[in-house]
Each structure stands twice: as structure tokens, then as C-alpha cells.
Amino acid sequence: MTERQKQILIKLASFCAYQERTLKEVRQKLREWEVADEDTEPVVAELIAQNYLNEERFARSFARGKFRVKKWGRLKIRQEMKLKGLSNELIQKGLMEIDGDAYEELLRDLLEKKARSLRGESLVVKQKIVRFALSRGFESDIVWDLLKTMDLEE
Numbered sequence: 001m002t003e004r005q006k007q008i009l010i011k012l013a014s015f016c017a018y019q020e021r022t023l024k025e026v027r028q029k030l031r032e033w034e035v036a037d038e039d040t041e042p043v044v045a046e047l048i049a050q051n052y053l054n055e056e057r058f059a060r061s062f063a064r065g066k067f068r069v070k071k072w073g074r075l076k077i078r079q080e081m082k083l084k085g086l087s088n089e090l091i092q093k094g095l096m097e098i099d100g101d102a103y104e105e106l107l108r109d110l111l112e113k114k115a116r117s118l119r120g121e122s123l124v125v126k127q128k129i130v131r132f133a134l135s136r137g138f139e140s141d142i143v144w145d146l147l148k149t150m151d152l153e154e
Contacts, residue, residue: 001042002039004039005039005043009047011033012047013050016053020054020058020061020062022055022084022086023053023055024085026044030043055090056090058086059081059086059093060093060097062080062094063077063097063098064097067098067102071136072136073133073136073137073138073139074095074098074139075137075138076137077098078091079137104142107146108146111133111146111147111150114132115129126147129143130143
């Protein structure tokens with residue numbers, strides 16, 4: 001490894017240590033720094049070898065975080081992971097981090113909270129709740145199933 005590659009590796013190692021990154025993000029950062037192509041591959045390989053760059057770990061962490069903190073549904077998480085350049089296999093591994101019971105419980109809480117904030121005709125309220133849940137990335141069949149169990153009549 002050349003001296004230049006070692007310097008790039010040190011900068012990228014701190015970039016990856018600060019927050020989990022994807023290969024796509026690392027390559028983009030290298031392009032921003034205008035690193036030559038012949039320096040890119042050895043540096044990326046070393047980041048992976050030293051476990052600074054691990055896309056499976058990223059996928060799992062990303063899915064857990066977006067679910068718990070941002071309260072996103074699986075569809076929105078999947079879409080964002082695709083945009084980050086993750087493979088379908090890694091996306092599946094990440095989504096497996098979301099517990100089915102916790103998922104349904106979170107969705108129920110979100111629906112109930114939204115229902116309390118809305119007034120009006122029952123059908124209109126249900127449509128608004130469904131639109132809200134879909135915008136958060138929850139699957140429509142799960143949303144409708146939960147709505148059937150909820151008492152929305154005022």
C-alpha cells in the first residue's frame with residue numbers, strides 16, 4: 001500500500017467509524033476527494049478487511065434505527081436501503097431485525113394517535129389514517145386489518 005493510499009485509508013476509517021456506511025457512500029466520498037481509480041480498490045478492500053465497512057451490519061443497524069426512531073414501515077425502509085445501493089439479500093437481512101409484534105404494536109399506536117388528532121366523518125377519517133400509514137411505509141393490508149379491529153366511532 002502506497003503512502004497516499006495509507007492517508008486515504010486513515011481518513012476513510014474515521015469516516016466509517018463515525019457512522020455505519022455503505023460501499024456506495026464510501027465510493028462517493030472517494031469521488032468527492034478526487035481519488036484516482038488505482039487507489040480506490042486497495043483502500044476499499046482494506047476497509048472491509050479491517051471491518052470498518054460492513055454492509056450487513058449497516059443494513060441491520062439502518063433498519064432498526066429507522067423503525068425505532070423514525071417509526072418507518074418496512075416498505076419505506078426497503079426503498080431507502082435500495083437507494084443506498086444495498087442488495088436485496090442485505091435488505092432482507094436488515095428487515096429481519098424488525099420484530100413482527102413490535103411492528104404491529106408501533107403501527108397500532110401510530111394509527112390511534114392519528115385517529116385522536118382527526119375529526120369528521122368516519123370514512124374520511126379512515127382514509128386519512130390509511131394515507132398517513134402508507135406514507136410512513138406500512139403495508140396497506142396490515143393497516144386495513146388493524147383499522148378493522150380499532151373502534152373509530154365517536
